[in-house]
Amino acid sequence: xxxxxxxxxxxxxxxxxxxxxxxxxxREDIEILDTWNVAGLRGSGSHxxxxxxxxVPAERTVSFIGGAGASExxxxxxxxxxxxxxxxxxxxxxxIARAAIDDFVGLATGKIPRxxxxxxxxxxFAQRAVARAEARLxxxxxxxxxxxxxxxxxxxxxxxxxxxxRALLQIACSDAALASAEAVDLVVEAAGTSANWLxxxxxxxxxxxxxxxxxx
Numbered sequence: 029x030x031x032x033x034x035x036x037x038x039x040x041x042x043x044x045x046x047x048x049x050x051x052x053x054x055r056e057d058i059e060i061l062d063t064w065n066v067a068g069l070r071g072s073g074s075h076x077x078x079x080x081x082x083x084v085p086a087e088r089t090v091s092f093i094g095g096a097g098a099s100e101x102x103x104x105x106x107x108x109x110x111x112x113x114x115x116x117x118x119x120x121x122x123x124i125a126r127a128a129i130d131d132f133v134g135l136a137t138g139k140i141p142r143x144x145x146x147x148x149x150x151x152x153f154a155q156r157a158v159a160r161a162e163a164r165l166x167x168x169x170x171x172x173x174x175x176x177x178x179x180x181x182x183x184x185x186x187x188x189x190x191x192x193x194r195a196l197l198q199i200a201c202s203d204a205a206l207a208s209a210e211a212v213d214l215v216v217e218a219a220g221t222s223a224n225w226l227x228x229x230x231x232x233x234x235x236x237x238x239x240x241x242x243x244x
Contacts, residue, residue, distance in 0.1 A: 047093055050083040094115035111194060114201035115176055119136035121240035122172075125165050128233040129158060132215035135222060135230070147219075157218035161211040164212035168200070168207035175200040205241045212237045 061076040104112075136148035136158075148154050170230040180191050189197075212233050214222045223230035 049089045050173065052088040052090075053079060053082055053084060057082045066239070068235035068237075094101040105178065106183040106186075106188050107179055108189070108194065111179065111189070111197050112176045114198060115172060117240060117243045118172055118201045118204045118208075121205050121237055122165065122169050124233050124240065125208040125211040127159070128212040128215055128230060129161050129165070130236070131229045131233065132219055134160075135219055154218045157214045161214040164207045165211040165216075171200040172197075172204045206244075209237045209241055 029120070057079060059078040059080075061078060063076045064072070064074050133155075136154050175193070179193055179197060182189055182193070212230075216230050216234055219228075219230055222228060223234070225231060
């Protein structure tokens with residue numbers, strides 16, 4: 029029943045030189061604007077919201093974790109915002125790709141392509157597509173987990189990440205987003221026209237995974 033948003037302090041309409049904070053308001057205080065009209069990730073419901081003339085007491089504000097002026101000294105606060113925003117989007121992409129591979133395996137088990145007497149799962153190009161998709165996805169996922177675990181271990185010991193660690197995490201996350209899209213493309217191509225139907229889960233995977241790559 030609560031909604032959180034990042035706000036900056038102001039006086040007479042002019043921003044104050046204080047770091048932004050999260051302000052927590054009740055659901056009744058916000059208006060959801062139906063603006064999320066997109067091709068991919070429709071289910072995320074990432075609409076705009078409007079809040080007008082709402083007073084938020086200080087006890088319902090918190091500092092931006094890991095941001096300028098943050099007062100917390102916790103392992104999570106020692107990990108930069110950019111790093112956290114990178115790997116949480118990657119988790120969505122990896123999940124979409126995992127589901128696409130599983131969808132294809134289910135399809136290939138029962139589908140007998142036209143002008144053929146054997147199921148799609150018996151065709152060498154289908155087996156290669158699954159193999160390449162699995163290798164690409166699992167390799168990229170392992171790299172992300174390794175980079176995140178290294179950052180978390182350092183943060184738990186009270187140290188912030190080095191420039192090299194931050195760079196490796198960004199590389200891992202960017203590559204994992206690409207790997208997710210590539211894995212989906214591999215199985216969708218092998219699925220043939222079956223992936224184009226609106227009632228096919230593969231059709232949705234294609235749209236959703238491309239939106240992941242468009243996030244900063």
